[in-house]
Amino acid sequence: MELFIIFISAAVVNNFVLAYFLGICPFIGVSNKISSAVSMGMATTFVMVITSIVSWLLYNFILVPYDLTFLQIPSFILVIASLVQFVEMVIKKVSQPLYRALGIFLPLITTNCAIMGLALFISMREYSFLEGIVFGVGAGAGFTLALTIMAGIREELELADVPKGFRGAPITLIVAGLLALAFMGFAGMI
């Protein structure tokens, strides 16, 4: 039950994108088409789950016992950077079209604050190993959900008559604001 609450909380109530503002860059950048949004979400979720495992082990077995918690930021970011490099190599090998579709945003998963934020939250809230993994899956699911909904709306927006200056990022932010309002409706759930 505890684990379920963590999952729901990370996925919808405290959605990383719409409530914590983490991962806005890919949210604005890759949410043009549903297909690329879903694959971006999947790649991010994958990196998130592995990050939550590795960063938990790193934090609790190396940083805390040797009193090195001040090295938290550089060590987490190094783990994330090497993981992303690894995922990039795998995708390049497995699916060329996907690799081209994700383009510049794949290396940018490294600087996706959602992933670093996840690692920091796990150490800050002192989650257990299992809780950390569930939190990672929930956050990834929430990110994919927000990204996909946004992509769906933006596909429709293509046909709308948006004032010229508002096309692109501005209208996306305004739509995100309305989405955030809608997601506030989940606040009562926990």
Next chain:
Amino acid sequence: MKKQVALSQEFIKNLWDNNPVFKQALGLCPTLAVTVSAINGIAMALATTFVLVFSSLLISSIRKFIPSQVRIASFIVIIATFVTIVDLVMKAKFPELSKSLGAFIPLIVVNCLILGRQEAFASKNTPLRSVFDALGSGMGFLIVLFVLGGIREILGSGTILGVQILPDAFEPWIVMILPAGAFLTLGLMMGFSNTYLERKKRLEREALLKQFRKPVEVQEIKEEGA
């Protein structure tokens, strides 16, 4: 060809015309998250500027020694070092501010604005030039954060920098200090800024056309992507 650009130009271009938030849509996460009040915005922008300037200085000084395959990783380690410094100093000197900014101080390390400037500018230019570029970007960031934080603070709690300016009869718009308010305000700000720039460009072009009287072929405005 880059050499001819004046140093001051490197500084000024990032303030408005090439503003990191409005024009490049970089660094949106901290922009949205910390701007509940103007003071938070200023603190965040100053911390980011510090990291940006020093990592630009260091990276542009050693740019010739970094192999290009591992450049991203090296940049990140350098940035992370300066972020750790900021984080520890803030915790020691300004505990309250550090608490209200929360996880967003450590998260400066993944601010795309910083890595973006390193990749696009500091890794190709001299240290002096990079420092000016970094200062300009930092100040551009500060302007946006201060204005956004100011608007949200005035409408959301009726104060500015902690001083009450709106009468008690004013009912604060709670939505402004919630996440939704951040998205809406920034979206509107960006939209109006773009509209203004478009209009300026159009007027300039029309003035130019009038000057020559002969119809000149109209240049297409480059679509500014996100």
